Amino acid sequence: MNNYGESNGDSNVHEKQVEGHDHCENGDGSDNRVILGIDGGTTSTVCVCIPLFSSLKSLPIPPPILGRAVSGCSNHNSVGETAARDTLEEVMAEALSKSGSDWSAVHAVCLGVSGVNHPTDQERILNWLREIFPSHVKLYVQNDAVAALASGTMGKLHGCVLIAGTGCISYGFAEDGREARASGAGPVLGDWGSGYGIAAKALTAVIRAHDGRGPQTMLTNKILTALGLSSPDELIGWTYADPSWARIAALVPEVVSCAEACDQVATKILVDAVQDLALSVKAVVQRLHLCGEDGNGSFPVVMVGGVLEANRTWDIGKEVIKCIQEQFPGAHPIRPQVEPAVGAALLAWNFLMTESTENSHS
Amino acid sequence: MNNYGESNGDSNVHEKQVEGHDHCENGDGSDNRVILGIDGGTTSTVCVCIPLFSSLKSLPIPPPILGRAVSGCSNHNSVGETAARDTLEEVMAEALSKSGSDWSAVHAVCLGVSGVNHPTDQERILNWLREIFPSHVKLYVQNDAVAALASGTMGKLHGCVLIAGTGCISYGFAEDGREARASGAGPVLGDWGSGYGIAAKALTAVIRAHDGRGPQTMLTNKILTALGLSSPDELIGWTYADPSWARIAALVPEVVSCAEACDQVATKILVDAVQDLALSVKAVVQRLHLCGEDGNGSFPVVMVGGVLEANRTWDIGKEVIKCIQEQFPGAHPIRPQVEPAVGAALLAWNFLMTESTENSHS
Numbered sequence: 098m099n100n101y102g103e104s105n106g107d108s109n110v111h112e113k114q115v116e117g118h119d120h121c122e123n124g125d126g127s128d129n130r131v132i133l134g135i136d137g138g139t140t141s142t143v144c145v146c147i148p149l150f151s152s153l154k155s156l157p158i159p160p161p162i163l164g165r166a167v168s169g170c171s172n173h174n175s176v177g178e179t180a181a182r183d184t185l186e187e188v189m190a191e192a193l194s195k196s197g198s199d200w201s202a203v204h205a206v207c208l209g210v211s212g213v214n215h216p217t218d219q220e221r222i223l224n225w226l227r228e229i230f231p232s233h234v235k236l237y238v239q240n241d242a243v244a245a246l247a248s249g250t251m252g253k254l255h256g257c258v259l260i261a262g263t264g265c266i267s268y269g270f271a272e273d274g275r276e277a278r279a280s281g282a283g284p285v286l287g288d289w290g291s292g293y294g295i296a297a298k299a300l301t302a303v304i305r306a307h308d309g310r311g312p313q314t315m316l317t318n319k320i321l322t323a324l325g326l327s328s329p330d331e332l333i334g335w336t337y338a339d340p341s342w343a344r345i346a347a348l349v350p351e352v353v354s355c356a357e358a359c360d361q362v363a364t365k366i367l368v369d370a371v372q373d374l375a376l377s378v379k380a381v382v383q384r385l386h387l388c389g390e391d392g393n394g395s396f397p398v399v400m401v402g403g404v405l406e407a408n409r410t411w412d413i414g415k416e417v418i419k420c421i422q423e424q425f426p427g428a429h430p431i432r433p434q435v436e437p438a439v440g441a442a443l444l445a446w447n448f449l450m451t452e453s454t455e456n457s458h459s
Numbered sequence: 460m461n462n463y464g465e466s467n468g469d470s471n472v473h474e475k476q477v478e479g480h481d482h483c484e485n486g487d488g489s490d491n492r493v494i495l496g497i498d499g500g501t502t503s504t505v506c507v508c509i510p511l512f513s514s515l516k517s518l519p520i521p522p523p524i525l526g527r528a529v530s531g532c533s534n535h536n537s538v539g540e541t542a543a544r545d546t547l548e549e550v551m552a553e554a555l556s557k558s559g560s561d562w563s564a565v566h567a568v569c570l571g572v573s574g575v576n577h578p579t580d581q582e583r584i585l586n587w588l589r590e591i592f593p594s595h596v597k598l599y600v601q602n603d604a605v606a607a608l609a610s611g612t613m614g615k616l617h618g619c620v621l622i623a624g625t626g627c628i629s630y631g632f633a634e635d636g637r638e639a640r641a642s643g644a645g646p647v648l649g650d651w652g653s654g655y656g657i658a659a660k661a662l663t664a665v666i667r668a669h670d671g672r673g674p675q676t677m678l679t680n681k682i683l684t685a686l687g688l689s690s691p692d693e694l695i696g697w698t699y700a701d702p703s704w705a706r707i708a709a710l711v712p713e714v715v716s717c718a719e720a721c722d723q724v725a726t727k728i729l730v731d732a733v734q735d736l737a738l739s740v741k742a743v744v745q746r747l748h749l750c751g752e753d754g755n756g757s758f759p760v761v762m763v764g765g766v767l768e769a770n771r772t773w774d775i776g777k778e779v780i781k782c783i784q785e786q787f788p789g790a791h792p793i794r795p796q797v798e799p800a801v802g803a804a805l806l807a808w809n810f811l812m813t814e815s816t817e818n819s820h821s
Contacts, residue, residue, distance in 0.1 A: 282698075287663030308642070332644070
């Protein structure tokens, strides 16, 4: 479990960590201690390593990245517990190594990971981290949406984030700490605004046009060409051959192209996706009263993920914001300038500062 | 491949078959030769063994079943090629053994199996059977819907079958042999009238009610109770834990119960499913002109599968027929009196008779 293939196989990580606890402060307010921020998604996992900056009141924005590593899926729902845990260990080890640092320097870890839907998920993943790190290391496990929110608000948990990549989720925090989410339940449970949802609807439209249940659509040629298939019949085998959601979600640009060429079927799919995504945000805003008593209060909506950032003529992200602002004019869109893994690191730093302030007052 | 664990491990099946080719005719027009009819579905595979009745002009209806065996899934899309092939071999061996017969007595095999969506699928499965049986054995591979149609028409390929169990498909034949299908593309490709589709929509409705995107519904309590869960959040982990479609489709009775209690969300899900299923049949009827030139011609609609046969107050099958008959008054519903595996056997017998008539005319 604690063997990272670095020094000797049976090294005791706890002892190593305690030895490494002897820090020397640098001139810039940092010491050799670091924070790991991790964004664990269904498609990939990113880990960044930043300095602790324990003597600063606020972090430099953006914070300096000492090391960054990328690995595969760490959603335990998708790949199973062992694979998810191995991915996390690997990506942390690589980020530390690239930082010229090691496990003993880690002071806090914040993991934003998809598949955290219930306190028991959080507990289970905390236990994985607890087996890796000694007890003085602060560990925080959040849904990946929380890290994405923090990437737009520079670590402050306020407002709502909307992620629409392969999957989709909307997650928000009120100033008083109350939180709420909508969507993010996976393809079986109807995340129709996600990249997977959009592409699955497009594939369905091709099948329906082919078997006489639906109107003809440009999507047929566009998608068959993209996949190198010659007939819609072959789509059935294609979807069964590999059930990975990302592979299906990768067809979103074809749908956008058809909508840009005014194909009605493709346009309806995107308009429905916009409604679905906006509805997810509105549900969170309403439950948390983010818009204030009069409904016009300002709040950030952090927009993350390939579906929202496509920067195409038919701009899904822009349409979603327009739809949210019709109901909540104070919704203030933010496109994060740092990646979610950095958001996770900022979050860890903010948690640490809050705890140290609370401790100094107690 | 040809080792059935019966006599010696290295017996040559081809030789066995040739020896067994020496038949003695019985008084009732049968000899010891048999036909195997197989219904290979996503949930289970059934094989029946019937006598060949080579000297009869028509089969006794229902035909006598010499042996019947049941095994698991044989859809190669779902379980992979090796598992599907093994399941088929096992179920045939068991049906033969229960019939007091053996491989050498087999004269024809008709396999109706889900996952046959393209001529290459048919070819691949024929090759599996070809490795088991010597060349004089007649082999027929069809989509499982074709066997289901034959189970309602006593082996005649005319009309349309609608299957709605875990999955759904509509499949038809015109008198001139033209065929057409609609749906049957699997959950990713939008088979919303299937048991899986109905239940997935119900689960989605529970999530939407919970996160504020949709109206409250009785489905929440009904489904959580059925699954022994305490919160809708837990549904996410539940769906991920086992992606089997049958496990999700098993929730259909809960949806029907809620619709019977006038829950609007559940009712809408069933009404939409009815429209979807009827649309599948209508698409096939239209493409094959089963309704004749004036649109009023009579044709059979064979209704198969748990979703259509539930026999509840809210009767999905009855509503589907009503919806089809609004457009095609000549649609004549048939609830098969024999199972699809028997339909496959009847189909093999009809194919054999047609071929022998053609041969005698050539």
